[in-house]
Amino acid sequence: MTIFVDGQIIRDRARLTDVVGETSSIYVFQALSGG
């Protein structure tokens, strides 16, 4: 899956250190791969 925080793909998928603010928007999308 792909996770966006405030329109940016998160960078740290292992330790989850990307900063999330109080008003941040978070989107979790199904990965597109496989086409």
Added chain:
Amino acid sequence: MSETILISTRKGLFTVSRMAGKWEITTADFLGDNVSITLTDWRDGRRYAALDHGHFGVKLHRWTKMGWEEIAAPAYPPKPDGYEEYDMWNRPLNWSTARIWALAAGGPDEPGLIWCGTLPGGLFRSTDYGQSWQMIRALWDHPKRKQWMGGGADLPGIHSICVDPRDSKRVCIAASTGGLWFTDDSGASWTQRGEGMRAEHVPPELTHDPIAQDVHCLVQCPAAPHRMWVQHHNGIFVSSDEGKTFSEINGVEPSTFGFPVVVHPREADTAWFVPEIKDEKRIPRDGRLVVTRTRDGGKSFDVLTQGLPQSHAYDIVYRHALALSESGDQLALGSTTGGLWVSEDQGDSWMCVTHTLPPIYSVRFS
């Protein structure tokens, strides 16, 4: 009328020839090897075949009357000292050719010039019939290139290259994902194009951002280069201004999802698609393999079925696996389940050449 089709598959390159009105497999090359795509240069008849040997790397071969010979494959430059770059999965991005995904001949005024699109997103050009390759640094070094993401594969890649028949310096490429990019100086500078397309797989603020678009396939009408067609992850789009802006074509049955598109060489409003259930399934609807065709710029579509399997067919047709001949009358399509069909009446009827080939990646008239 074309007499030869090159079929790139997971297990070799097959030549299909028209003999006494029937299409037959006549040659098998590179048996056992993964052939990602081929090009027959319409200017001189040379053929090129790209092979993906997995961890043994990517190779490129050229065919002349003497047979196949290995030539140089495009190679990425070393990363600058101390520089690191990460892909969308936060893994270090190797600057190396992971796959050759597009090959295109230059213009008639550029003999020997070949364009090559690759994963993870590098565009290359050869001016000596593939003997050597130069990376197009202006695109690779473009700051927005780092926003490209995996789409058709885990890594971003360039799959479509359109050379303007009026001016060979004008080239439009498409990346999955990364949208459309245009140069009018043979690659020295690039601008993003593709306003009007729509991506559902990104946050709403990015939905209409041209760089977020997952273009599956881009084609340009040779006789009317202002007309471009796109089969996109989220539908079918058409442009009448060389890809600057696009309009979405809605309401096409059985689906607007798919991978390939081809456009008639002289009739800009005529294009063909292969629809599937959208991304989470990726199979023909109701087990029926069909081709859709518009003759009026997308206002209406014919659903073409005659000769195609209409029961329990689960064939997927990849973005390079639908081809149209120079005449605009012959079509060929190959599927992931090894089926190959040819039409000689613009898709009204199809004949099955075989259904036992390895998974087909690319179909090209030669």
